[in-house]
Amino acid sequence: MTALLEVRDLRVTIGSTAAVRGTAITVNKGETHCLVGESGCGKSISALSVMGLLPRGSKRETTMLRFAGEEIGKYSERQMERLRGDRMAMIFQEPMTSLNPAYTVGSQMTEVLRRHRGTPRAQAVDRAAELLARVGITAPGLRLGQFPHQLSGGLRQRVMIAMALMCDPELLIADEPTTALDVTVQAQILRLLAGLQKDFGLGILLITHDLGVVARIADRVSVMYAGEVVESAPTASLFAAPEHPYTRGLLTCVPVPGKVKRDEPLGSIPGVVPRITPGFAGCGFRDRCSEAHAACSGTIPRQTVSDGHELLCTLAPGWGGKAAA
Amino acid sequence: MSAPAIEVRGLRREFRVRQGMFAPPKQVIAVDDVSFAVPAGSVLGVVGESGCGKSTLARLILGLLEPTAGDVLVDGQRLGGMDRRARARLIQPVFQDPFASLNPKRRIGDIVAMPLIAQGNIGRAEIGRRVAEALDRVGLSRDQGLRFPAQLSGGQRQRVAIARALVLRPRIVVCDEPTSALDVSVQAQILNLLAELRRDLGLTYLFISHNLAVVEHIASEVAVMYLGRIVERTESEALFAAPRHPYTRALLASVLTPEPGLGVPDVGLGDIMPDPANIPTGCRFHPRCPAALTRCSSEVPRTTQDGVGLVECHLVGQAA
Ligand SMILES: Nc1ncnc2c1ncn2[C@@H]1O[C@H](COP(=O)(O)OP(=O)(O)OP(=O)(O)O)[C@@H](O)[C@H]1O
Ligand SMILES: Nc1ncnc2c1ncn2[C@@H]1O[C@H](COP(=O)(O)OP(=O)(O)O)[C@@H](O)[C@H]1O
Numbered sequence: 001m002t003a004l005l006e007v008r009d010l011r012v013t014i015g016s017t018a019a020v021r022g023t024a025i026t027v028n029k030g031e032t033h034c035l036v037g038e039s040g041c042g043k044s045i046s047a048l049s050v051m052g053l054l055p056r057g058s059k060r061e062t063t064m065l066r067f068a069g070e071e072i073g074k075y076s077e078r079q080m081e082r083l084r085g086d087r088m089a090m091i092f093q094e095p096m097t098s099l100n101p102a103y104t105v106g107s108q109m110t111e112v113l114r115r116h117r118g119t120p121r122a123q124a125v126d127r128a129a130e131l132l133a134r135v136g137i138t139a140p141g142l143r144l145g146q147f148p149h150q151l152s153g154g155l156r157q158r159v160m161i162a163m164a165l166m167c168d169p170e171l172l173i174a175d176e177p178t179t180a181l182d183v184t185v186q187a188q189i190l191r192l193l194a195g196l197q198k199d200f201g202l203g204i205l206l207i208t209h210d211l212g213v214v215a216r217i218a219d220r221v222s223v224m225y226a227g228e229v230v231e232s233a234p235t236a237s238l239f240a241a242p243e244h245p246y247t248r249g250l251l252t253c254v255p256v257p258g259k260v261k262r263d264e265p266l267g268s269i270p271g272v273v274p275r276i277t278p279g280f281a282g283c284g285f286r287d288r289c290s291e292a293h294a295a296c297s298g299t300i301p302r303q304t305v306s307d308g309h310e311l312l313c314t315l316a317p318g319w320g321g322k323a324a325a
Numbered sequence: 326m327s328a329p330a331i332e333v334r335g336l337r338r339e340f341r342v343r344q345g346m347f348a349p350p351k352q353v354i355a356v357d358d359v360s361f362a363v364p365a366g367s368v369l370g371v372v373g374e375s376g377c378g379k380s381t382l383a384r385l386i387l388g389l390l391e392p393t394a395g396d397v398l399v400d401g402q403r404l405g406g407m408d409r410r411a412r413a414r415l416i417q418p419v420f421q422d423p424f425a426s427l428n429p430k431r432r433i434g435d436i437v438a439m440p441l442i443a444q445g446n447i448g449r450a451e452i453g454r455r456v457a458e459a460l461d462r463v464g465l466s467r468d469q470g471l472r473f474p475a476q477l478s479g480g481q482r483q484r485v486a487i488a489r490a491l492v493l494r495p496r497i498v499v500c501d502e503p504t505s506a507l508d509v510s511v512q513a514q515i516l517n518l519l520a521e522l523r524r525d526l527g528l529t530y531l532f533i534s535h536n537l538a539v540v541e542h543i544a545s546e547v548a549v550m551y552l553g554r555i556v557e558r559t560e561s562e563a564l565f566a567a568p569r570h571p572y573t574r575a576l577l578a579s580v581l582t583p584e585p586g587l588g589v590p591d592v593g594l595g596d597i598m599p600d601p602a603n604i605p606t607g608c609r610f611h612p613r614c615p616a617a618l619t620r621c622s623s624e625v626p627r628t629t630q631d632g633v634g635l636v637e638c639h640l641v642g643q644a645a
């Protein structure tokens with residue numbers, strides 16, 4: 001497999017918050033890699049780091065930030081601008097953050113292609129209409145002439161996706177693209193993303209807090225906690241044999257119809273996510289971990305459980321006998 | 326005894342909304358002729374897409390909103406005309422966003438004491454005792470009672486909202502998306518707490534959520550709402566095992582359980598979204614229904630109530 005995006009030892013501090021602490025992410029061509037974790041664990045900041053869109057006052061360090069074989073960590077803002085929306089595109093949870101309320105869908109979509117490729121207007125309009133149809137919009141002509149506020153949330157998200165595809169990107173980064181949508185629309189949008197990936201051979205980095213979404217769409221999963229990837233594995237291995245105590249805990253918290261009887265408690269993780277300041281040492285999960293011991297305040301080893309399955313924890317893989325289901 | 330904890334009859338609520346500055350006002354029917362009863366001690370889950378009328382239904386049942394038509398009975402008494410303080414002793418809300426519903430300038434203990442103070446006849450010592458008891462019930466310490474909402478996490482704030490709802494020892498709690506703003510690990514803590522409180526205190530819940538797996542876990546019966554109407558209402562196990570309304574089927578199909586390898590299902594709904602200001606003729610679900618018949622666009626389906634539950638669809642209960 002060819003690596004499309006390779007990030008190593010990514011660290012981001014924002015003021016007194018160590019938002020990302022040594023994250024590694026690889027997205028292969030034609031693969032969906034899901035970053036999953038609870039709010040504040042650093043998913044969005046990791047994604048924004050790749051796009052060069054970090055909030056002001058952030059400090060980013062990394063030993064490798066390679067896109068399509070090229071190191072982009074030292075790119076100027078100018079060079080990044082040329083990549084964004086062209087070879088790598090991003091969609092956000094709230095489409096209105098990237099749609100301009102003052103322009104029609106059509107003019108925003110064609111603008112992307114005209115800016116990056118200098119495509120003539122008529123041709124760009126055709127491409128926009130074609131993509132709107134491809135993302136399941138039944139009256140593309142009508143939608144091209146409408147303003148974003150005239151569309152439902154689901155339609156706006158489809159427009160965002162179509163717009164992201166205008167220049168045929170190689171990498172699509174989607175930050176919680178369905179979190180604000182109804183479950184019915186979420187299923188439609190995710191199915192659409194899966195289909196597009198097959199047809200266009202896209203690499204997708206999908207950020208979500210929903211393990212159901214991960215299970216259904218990811219080839220590979222990285223579980224983030226307090227700014228670190230604590231476990232990363234092919235999707236099937238992660239769900240069949242989760243190793244990190246946080247991953248195991250998280251899986252028991254998710255209600256699944258028919259799994260836990262009514263009035264029997266769901267699994268839960270006590271406590272809350274800590275705020276991590278620069279200089280923090282040891283495992284970020286240790287205040288909530290039932291397995292915590294003295295070594296957990298020291299340096300935590302990165303271990304290989306099996307081919308492609310990595311674990312950041314002091315426990316030996318396979319701890320506690322059979323992994324929790 | 327044994328009046329239903331909640332009973333609504335022919336409940337309807339309209340709103341007038343303007344869609345543009347010069348557009349004439351339109352009528353939105355948020356809740357459209359809804360009737361049901363919730364037996365004491367049970368949990369009725371309400372599910373449906375955004376804008377289908379779930380919160381409006383909740384606010385009508387809480388007496389926070391006047392019905393355009395119909396009645397709400399709580400513990401056998403009509404809500405209209407009931408004294409506010411008496412109502413507060415019977416039924417209490419827990420909303421989605423604990424931050425928006427807690428006064429940021431007040432200490433947690435004072436927030437929880439508000440419903441007791443509003444009663445006007447409870448002494449200070451008694452108030453202190455009951456606040457401490459309520460905080461303890463929801464797993465908050467005395468020390469946390471002295472803090473302000475901003476100093477607590479989202480889950481702790483939701484515990485405060487639950488403590489405030491319980492401090493008058495109501496019979497019924499209306500929960501509108503109580504865990505939707507929370508992370509899954511915290512959601513599990515709050516769901517476990519709500520289940521434990523229901524058991525220990527014999528509470529009745531109306532539980533609204535857009536998360537069907539959450540509803541399946543907590544509700545004994547489920548009502549599915551679509552554009553202001555309840556289109557299916559069935560005991561929880563039966564609904565999840567054998568949904569009968571095409572909309573219920575689509576909703577269940579969209580539940581993504583954490584089972585790898587299953588892929589994302591085709592829910593078969595198309596891209597037309599429901600608009601409560603333009604309710605379709607015939608069956609209101611027909612523009613999106615994958616099973617629609619010709620008559621669905623003109624004939625309103627009758628309500629079928631049988632041994633299994635209630636359904637409103639031409640495909641169910643009537644000889645074709
Ligand atoms: N105060 C109001 N004024 C005008 N229209 C209203 C008002 N409250 C609700 N509505 C409308 O009534 C319909 C039902 O709204 P409601 O808030 O009950 O939906 P909901 O099912 O709770 O949705 P959500 O899942 O988004 O919370 C919507 O079309 C909404 O815009
Ligand atoms: N603009 C910002 N300014 C300051 N801190 C921020 C900003 N954005 C994010 N953070 C902090 O960085 C950490 C990671 O945030 P984020 O990547 O947004 O989390 P996630 O997307 O996983 O919910 C959090 O502690 C958050 O508070």
Ligand code: SF4
Nearest residue numbers: 283286289296313314
């Ligand atoms: S390193 Fe220690 S505290 Fe952290 S998850 Fe592993 S066992 Fe728990």
Ligand code: SF4
Nearest residue numbers: 608611614621638639
């Ligand atoms: S009445 Fe017709 S349109 Fe409505 S749900 Fe049944 S089959 Fe579908």
Ligand SMILES: [Mg+2]
Nearest residue numbers: 043044045175
């Ligand atoms: Mg985020």
Ligand SMILES: [Mg+2]
Nearest residue numbers: 379380381501
């Ligand atoms: Mg609502």
